[in-house]
Structure formats: structure tokens, C-alpha cells
Amino acid sequence: MADQPARAWQLVLEHIERDLLDGRIGPGDHLPSERELATTLGVGRSSVREAFRVLEVLGLIRTSTGSGPQSGAIVIATPTGGMSALLRLQVAAQGFPLDDVVRTRLVLEDAVVTAIAASASRDTARTHQLLDAMDATDLTPADFLALDAQLHLSLAEASGNTVIAAMMAGLRSSIESYVQAGVVAIADWPAMATRLRTEHRALVAAIDAADVETSRTLVHDHITGYYTSAGLTRGIHSQN
Structure with missing residues (x-):
């Protein structure tokens, strides 16, 4: 049986993982916005939000609403x-x-x-x-x-x-x-x-x-x- 295609939110996780491994982002850095990731990867913003929820549950990021420097999704240093x-x-x-x-x-x-x-x-x-x-x-x-x-x-x-x-x-x-x-x-x-x-x-x-x-x-x-x-x-x- 052929492999099932990856779900959209999994594509977002893989993209973020590559950025972490390649050093493009690291502890304390903001992840790209939902809109930016959705446009870059060609997925819906709901898929980006789902990926963010998974990362937050895993303790890899914290998210906060608002417009200040601590808003958005930030990589946690000690997950x-x-x-x-x-x-x-x-x-x-x-x-x-x-x-x-x-x-x-x-x-x-x-x-x-x-x-x-x-x-x-x-x-x-x-x-x-x-x-x-x-x-x-x-x-x-x-x-x-x-x-x-x-x-x-x-x-x-x-x-x-x-x-x-x-x-x-x-x-x-x-x-x-x-x-x-x-x-x-x-x-x-x-x-x-x-x-x-x-x-x-x-x-x-x-x-x-x-x-x-x-x-x-x-x-x-x-x-x-x-x-x-x-x-x-x-x-x-x-x-x-």
C-alpha cells in the first residue's frame, strides 16, 4: 500500500524542524507568523495553527497573542x-x-x-x-x-x-x-x-x-x- 501523503500541519512541523537543525532559528527566536508560513508552504493558516499547538504541547514553543516583543510563537530554550x-x-x-x-x-x-x-x-x-x-x-x-x-x-x-x-x-x-x-x-x-x-x-x-x-x-x-x-x-x- 502506498504511503499516505503528509498532512498539511506535518509539513509545517518539518519546515520548522529544518530551520532549527540548520540554525536559521534557535532558542529565544520568533517563528514566522501564521500568515507567512501559510504563504511560504502553500497551506491553510488553520494547518499552521495546528502545528503550533503540537509544538506548544511538546514544550518547544510558547505562544502569546498581542503585538509586543513577546507576542507570537517563540522557541523555548529548555523544552x-x-x-x-x-x-x-x-x-x-x-x-x-x-x-x-x-x-x-x-x-x-x-x-x-x-x-x-x-x-x-x-x-x-x-x-x-x-x-x-x-x-x-x-x-x-x-x-x-x-x-x-x-x-x-x-x-x-x-x-x-x-x-x-x-x-x-x-x-x-x-x-x-x-x-x-x-x-x-x-x-x-x-x-x-x-x-x-x-x-x-x-x-x-x-x-x-x-x-x-x-x-x-x-x-x-x-x-x-x-x-x-x-x-x-x-x-x-x-x-x-
């Missing part, structure tokens, strides 16, 4: 939201098996702790604040796990790699419902919370001590331990 949203939607739609998501998280978290522990300018101040917040004795399991997610994301952000941070944000939020649901499979939640606190502090201490190998081992065991205890995976024990 992390789109990647996170895409990962969340794919996992929610069961586009990715949960075990594969967890394995990917292991790869990313390994890269995160390796980068921070090996850095001479590491900054774990935000992570330490979250460690202290997780020591509160009146936290519900949901509150505790929300702080847990923030702690791991704080490490990803501290790694300095914006792509990894965006992917981590998407993976963490996409499996949040599974993590929360896993609480019911844990017979003794207070004991689990104590265990997780201890593991977190040991991990951050290893990172602060620039101990790369210990950091890698601890983050792997920490993640696989919780998912296995909560019955969320078939058991992922290997470490590259």
Missing part, C-alpha cells in the same frame, strides 16, 4: 516539559512495559549518581533539605513517596544534564501511580519508610564523599529493592 509529558502519556497508555521503564530508570539514575559523585563542584544542598523533610514522623505514605520522587529528581537536576533531568521527571511522574499503589503490598510501611530513609542517606553520603562505585551500587539496590518489595516488577537484579 523539558514536552519530553516529560510524552513519557507520562506513553506509560499511562501502556506503550512501555513497566519493567522496561524501571530498567531505563536504573540506567539514568546510574548516570546521575556517577556524574555528581565524580564532579568537583557537586551541589546536593536541595537533596539534603529533602532528606530532612522525609524524617518527619507524621508523613503519610503518599506524602513520603512524593518527597522521595522530589529527592531523586533533585539529584537528576544536580547532575547538570538537562536531558537526563527531563527524562527522569517524565519517568518518575509516569510511574507515580504504580509506586503509590505498591504501598498496599508492603506489610510494614513504617519499617519500609525507615529503610528508605537509611538508604537515601547512605546514597547521598557516598555521593558527597565522591565514591562513584558505592553510589552506583546503592542507587541500584535502593530502586530494585522497593519495586521488588512492592511487587511492581518481576525482579530486576542485574547491574551493568
Whole structure:
């Protein structure tokens, strides 16, 4: 069967992608107006608007009405939201098996702790604040796990790699419902919370001590331990 012709809005996306790749436009630049793109590409303005909506949902541009310098469609410098949203939607739609998501998280978290522990300018101040917040004795399991997610994301952000941070944000939020649901499979939640606190502090201490190998081992065991205890995976024990 012959390939279906591209929809008009897809032609607009391809045109903008080429301009980005060729350096004709970049972060902070305005895209051509709807009228200009429609005339250049021979498509309707409604198709241009549809392409703009897709780009905005993906976090690549922001749009604003009016006539000032901030009006129109502007390329965003750090489009992390789109990647996170895409990962969340794919996992929610069961586009990715949960075990594969967890394995990917292991790869990313390994890269995160390796980068921070090996850095001479590491900054774990935000992570330490979250460690202290997780020591509160009146936290519900949901509150505790929300702080847990923030702690791991704080490490990803501290790694300095914006792509990894965006992917981590998407993976963490996409499996949040599974993590929360896993609480019911844990017979003794207070004991689990104590265990997780201890593991977190040991991990951050290893990172602060620039101990790369210990950091890698601890983050792997920490993640696989919780998912296995909560019955969320078939058991992922290997470490590259």
C-alpha cells in the first residue's frame, strides 16, 4: 500500500524542524507568523495553527497573542516539559512495559549518581533539605513517596544534564501511580519508610564523599529493592 501523503500541519512541523537543525532559528527566536508560513508552504493558516499547538504541547514553543516583543510563537530554550509529558502519556497508555521503564530508570539514575559523585563542584544542598523533610514522623505514605520522587529528581537536576533531568521527571511522574499503589503490598510501611530513609542517606553520603562505585551500587539496590518489595516488577537484579 502506498504511503499516505503528509498532512498539511506535518509539513509545517518539518519546515520548522529544518530551520532549527540548520540554525536559521534557535532558542529565544520568533517563528514566522501564521500568515507567512501559510504563504511560504502553500497551506491553510488553520494547518499552521495546528502545528503550533503540537509544538506548544511538546514544550518547544510558547505562544502569546498581542503585538509586543513577546507576542507570537517563540522557541523555548529548555523544552523539558514536552519530553516529560510524552513519557507520562506513553506509560499511562501502556506503550512501555513497566519493567522496561524501571530498567531505563536504573540506567539514568546510574548516570546521575556517577556524574555528581565524580564532579568537583557537586551541589546536593536541595537533596539534603529533602532528606530532612522525609524524617518527619507524621508523613503519610503518599506524602513520603512524593518527597522521595522530589529527592531523586533533585539529584537528576544536580547532575547538570538537562536531558537526563527531563527524562527522569517524565519517568518518575509516569510511574507515580504504580509506586503509590505498591504501598498496599508492603506489610510494614513504617519499617519500609525507615529503610528508605537509611538508604537515601547512605546514597547521598557516598555521593558527597565522591565514591562513584558505592553510589552506583546503592542507587541500584535502593530502586530494585522497593519495586521488588512492592511487587511492581518481576525482579530486576542485574547491574551493568
